[in-house]
Amino acid sequence: MDNNLKRIVIDNSESIVSMWLKEISLLKEYNHTAGISKESFEVTNREFVEVIFISLKNQGSMETVQKFSEKIIKLGWPLSYITDGLQVFRRVTIDFILKNTEQVDTDQFSTILESVDLWIEPIIRELVNEYSGSWEHIVSLQRVALQELSAPLIPVMEGITVMPLIGTIDTERAKLIMENLLDGVMQHNSEVVLIDITGVPVVDTMVAHHIIQAAEAVRLIGAKCIVVGIRPEIAQTIVNLGIDLGDFPTKSSLKKGFMTALEITNRKIIDLDSKVEHTKNIIESLKGE
Missing domain, CATH: 1.10.490.10 (Globins)
Structure with missing residues (x-):
């Protein structure tokens, strides 16, 4: 200056x-x-x-x-x-x-x-x-x-993993979901993967196509995919769009999907209180004899 x-x-x-x-x-x-x-x-x-x-x-x-x-x-x-x-x-x-x-x-x-x-x-x-x-x-x-955070894969127990999806799924995110899903299935040696779409606001043809691709890819590497979180409005949309999800199981909630995953992996949930009570009854009856 x-x-x-x-x-x-x-x-x-x-x-x-x-x-x-x-x-x-x-x-x-x-x-x-x-x-x-x-x-x-x-x-x-x-x-x-x-x-x-x-x-x-x-x-x-x-x-x-x-x-x-x-x-x-x-x-x-x-x-x-x-x-x-x-x-x-x-x-x-x-x-x-x-x-x-x-x-x-x-x-x-x-x-x-x-x-x-x-x-x-x-x-x-x-x-x-x-x-x-x-x-x-x-x-x-x-x-x-x-x-x-957009496509986490969470192992909940041996052989069963969950992928909760939240928000809109576009092509770029679908690619990330596919990569994380396949890597996670191999890493955790998963037999069943639950894809939870409860937090996905809109399931249109493109989103359904990406989910089907992901489920098919999981099947090809030897695991089974269950789509959970199918709300009534999403089910109606899928039917109206003519999208076929018949090649893999779908459930309305994560709880129902998890129960199915247990059946697939030859496991079940046992009520321990009832089991203990039943055992006590058997022991008492044996003592009486």
């Missing part, structure tokens, strides 16, 4: 900041900061302009700008707060310089604009890049986490 202009700006920093604070407060309804408390808003604004002036005094150093960007991201403030704030600061600074310069010719006007731009543009670029990069990283981590 031109040294003379730099001196003017620094010497009159309080006036420029006062003008900026007044204008930035008018933008709260437009840059999604209206819900932020007055105290937090004022403190952050003061820190914001302090960062801007530090960058002017130490041109080329972006360390303070980066730290401020990280703080804004952690607080969840919108990117529009940063861009609006810097654009307003640029305009306020230029207006102040022009009003406090006696005569401004074309060359001098260009010099003022260029000097302020050379000061503000790197800050805008740095803050936006830091903000965008951090959010991309956060979104990437969230996407991986959601993928890991």
Whole structure:
């Protein structure tokens, strides 16, 4: 920045900041900061302009700008707060310089604009890049986490596993379901897999096709698939669409599906209380003899 202009700006920093604070407060309804408390808003604004002036005094150093960007991201403030704030600061600074310069010719006007731009543009670029990069990283981590949770395979006992599905099933998620299902069946040595669609809001032709493909793939590697969570409205939809689910068992609830899985694996649930009572009766009868 031109040294003379730099001196003017620094010497009159309080006036420029006062003008900026007044204008930035008018933008709260437009840059999604209206819900932020007055105290937090004022403190952050003061820190914001302090960062801007530090960058002017130490041109080329972006360390303070980066730290401020990280703080804004952690607080969840919108990117529009940063861009609006810097654009307003640029305009306020230029207006102040022009009003406090006696005569401004074309060359001098260009010099003022260029000097302020050379000061503000790197800050805008740095803050936006830091903000965008951090959010991309956060979104990437969230996407991986959601993928890991979108098609879990849970071993409930030896030979029986459950895959609960929740939410909409699209082509990309169907591919993930297939991969997790087949890998899990092999890893847990499953004999029966229960695909629970209780949490799937809509079962259309595409969703049913993906489920059928998954069940067929499970059958090909030597296990059996049971689709559970067939609600009345889903059953009606399947019938109306003419979808054939006759090649593998379907149950209305996970409980019924689990009972079927026990039968397939030659197991059953025994009421221990009744069993103990029956044994006691036998022992008593033997004693009587």
